[in-house]
Every structure is written in C-alpha cells, then in structure tokens.
Amino acid sequence: MAAEAHELTPHVAISRVIMLVNPLSGSVGPRAAGEAEAILADYGCDSSVVALEGGRFDAQISEALDAKPDVLFVLAGDGTAGTIASRAGPDGPLVAPLPGGTMNMLPKALYGTADWKLALRRALEEGAPQSVAGGEVSDGAFTQSFYCAAIFGSPALWAPAREAMRTGKLKLAWLHARRALKRAFSGRLRFSLDARPERRAEALVLISPMISRAMEENTGLEAAAMNPSDAMEAFRLAAHAVMDDWRQDPAVTTRATQKVAIRARSRIPAVIDGEPVQLRHTAGVRFIRKAFRALAPVPPAAEDSV
Structure with a gap:
C-alpha cells in the first residue's frame, strides 16, 4: 500500500519541481541525487532531479529554466546557486x-539549517515566496551578482589560502598565504558610498540585507570598511571575520549604501559570495532590491507583522 503523500506548503501552489544537484560540490556527495528523489517522492508533485555534469552546467541550467517549474531547487556551492538565482531573476x-x-x-x-534534507522539507512544507535582495559587481568587463557578501582589497587574497587549507593542500595553502602577505598593505582602496566624498580603507566588505546583522530588510547593502593599523590587527580581523561579529571591532566602520564606486592603483582582489576574482583597477557595485524570488519559510518577525 502506497504511503500517504506529505502535505505541501499552503502558501504557494507547487505542482512541478526541478532540482539541480552538483554531486562534486562541498557537502553534497554522489548519493545526493538519489536521496533527493526519495524525499521528493513523499510529496504530491511532479518532480525531476538533474545531476549537473562538468562541461554541461550552462546547458542544464538553461534547460531547467526553460521548463518553467514552479520551484527550482539547487543543491550546489554558493557560487553555482548564486549564478542560477541570478539567471532566474x-x-x-x-x-x-x-x-x-x-x-x-x-x-x-x-x-535556518546546514542540513540540505531538512531545508528541502522545510521549503516544501512551509515555503512562501520571498524577494531576496543582493548586489551586482561590475568592472566594465566582468559582472557578477552576490546575495551574501563581497570583499574587496588585500584581505580577499586570503581566500585561496583558506580554500587550499580546507581541502588539505598544505603546500598550496602556504604559497597562497605567502602571496597574500606580500600583497598586504601594498595599497589601499579608495571608495565612495552613494556619491559621497572618497574614503580610503585596507578592505571594503559589502553584505546583503539577508545576511547582515545590522541592516533592516531590503534597505541597502551593509558597507563595512576595514582599517587595520598594522599586520597584527589585520590578522585579528581575519580571525574574527567568519565566526564572530567583527563589525564590533574598532577598526571597522559600517553604514548602509545602495551604490559604491571602488578604485585602486592596481587590480583589485575580491571574493564575491566565496568566489575569488581579480577586478580591474576601477569597479562599481549597485544594490538590487529584488534580485530573485526564493521559496523559504516566512521569518517569525514577518509572520507577526501580518
């Protein structure tokens, strides 16, 4: 006897679901596609799971968007998920x-979880359409959206070292770290927030309203300027950047912004939603109030206001 289907969210009609899975990404693994199919089978909707293949990512994403599903689930790294969200718009x-x-x-x-299976069920059972804000970085030749954070300046050079360390490539991590040390304090950024007078900083971090602890929803990007006075202070900031609320550090100043102009004497190292890039010596960032629509549970604060 077939098991009774789990109830889908009452907040939006869901009849057609496509799920894109990158089995080589982060914490996904080769069994994820099969596990996803088993979970989706518990719900009364037409669903298909697509394992992304190297060299076919772009075509597979296009095919999924062209199919116009009610929901497009993405189980992949932050960069891939961000690219798909940007293309959905x-x-x-x-x-x-x-x-x-x-x-x-x-x-x-x-x-509210790092468990993708739990997140999948929460989206299916409690999800509602939510507009997600973000930012867009452009240097004239390169354009990329972000929905979490973008880091500009020499601290961004530590990202390749961190990634090499995470994957156990210690020699490569040391080479990247040595390069970052050589570049540190070699030249500060000059930036302008909302056409205000230029300021200088060792690094500039722009954080989306979804991630920011300081911003009200969709009012702008949180701009945090880092100005460490020496190498030891820079190391302290780096140590606190991920795990702690480093905005409380006296070497960091923050404010809301919707448009940013950045320039430097040389190419600008950056990390955009976890992806390291090298920008030209001038770049701009703009706030996007409605970048894409997510399917996610309504936050408690939003429920209370209804």
Missing part, C-alpha cells in the same frame, strides 16, 4: 538554494 521561477557548499550563508539565512 525576479520574474523567473521560485529558487530554493539548499546548503550544498562550504559556508552556506544564504541557505542558512533562508532555512
């Missing part, structure tokens, strides 16, 4: 970025 299908990467900042903010 505010007028595309609902997107549910499940925690399949390393940091999983956006999935944790949306679903």
Whole structure:
C-alpha cells in the first residue's frame, strides 16, 4: 500500500519541481541525487532531479529554466546557486538554494539549517515566496551578482589560502598565504558610498540585507570598511571575520549604501559570495532590491507583522 503523500506548503501552489544537484560540490556527495528523489517522492508533485555534469552546467541550467517549474531547487556551492538565482531573476521561477557548499550563508539565512534534507522539507512544507535582495559587481568587463557578501582589497587574497587549507593542500595553502602577505598593505582602496566624498580603507566588505546583522530588510547593502593599523590587527580581523561579529571591532566602520564606486592603483582582489576574482583597477557595485524570488519559510518577525 502506497504511503500517504506529505502535505505541501499552503502558501504557494507547487505542482512541478526541478532540482539541480552538483554531486562534486562541498557537502553534497554522489548519493545526493538519489536521496533527493526519495524525499521528493513523499510529496504530491511532479518532480525531476538533474545531476549537473562538468562541461554541461550552462546547458542544464538553461534547460531547467526553460521548463518553467514552479520551484527550482539547487543543491550546489554558493557560487553555482548564486549564478542560477541570478539567471532566474525576479520574474523567473521560485529558487530554493539548499546548503550544498562550504559556508552556506544564504541557505542558512533562508532555512535556518546546514542540513540540505531538512531545508528541502522545510521549503516544501512551509515555503512562501520571498524577494531576496543582493548586489551586482561590475568592472566594465566582468559582472557578477552576490546575495551574501563581497570583499574587496588585500584581505580577499586570503581566500585561496583558506580554500587550499580546507581541502588539505598544505603546500598550496602556504604559497597562497605567502602571496597574500606580500600583497598586504601594498595599497589601499579608495571608495565612495552613494556619491559621497572618497574614503580610503585596507578592505571594503559589502553584505546583503539577508545576511547582515545590522541592516533592516531590503534597505541597502551593509558597507563595512576595514582599517587595520598594522599586520597584527589585520590578522585579528581575519580571525574574527567568519565566526564572530567583527563589525564590533574598532577598526571597522559600517553604514548602509545602495551604490559604491571602488578604485585602486592596481587590480583589485575580491571574493564575491566565496568566489575569488581579480577586478580591474576601477569597479562599481549597485544594490538590487529584488534580485530573485526564493521559496523559504516566512521569518517569525514577518509572520507577526501580518
């Protein structure tokens, strides 16, 4: 006798679901596609699970978007999930970025867990459409959206070292760390927030409203300027940057912004939603109030206001 289907969320009609899975990403693994199929089978909707293949990512994403599902679930790293959300845009299908990467900042903010199976069930059973804000970085030749955070300046050079250390490549981690040390304090950024007078900083961090602890929803990006006075202070900031509320550090100043201009004497190292890039010596960032629509449980504060 077939088991009774679990009830789908009452907040939005869901009849067609597509789930994209990158088995090589972060915490996903080769069995994830099969496990996802088993979970989706518990719900009364037409669903298909697609394992992303190297060299076919772009085509598979296009095919999924062209199919116009009610919800497009993504189990992949932050960068892949962000790319898919950007392509869906505010007028595309609902997107549910499940925690399949390393940091999983956006999935944790949306679903309150780093367990992708639990996040999947929460989205299916409690999800409602939510507009997600973000930012867009452009240097004239390169454009990329972000929904968590973007880091500009020499501290961004530590990202490759951190990633190499995470994957156990100690020699490569040391080489990246040595390069970061050589670049540190070689030249400060100059930046302007909302066309105000230029300021200088060792690094600038822009944080989306979804992630920020300081911003009200969708009022702008949180801009945090880092100005360590020496190498030891910079190391202290680096140590607190991920785990602690480093905005309380006296070497960090924050404010809300919707448009940012950045320049430097040389190429600008950056980390955009966990992906390291090298930008040209000038770049701009703009706030996007409605970047895409997510399927996620309504936050308690929003429920109380209804």
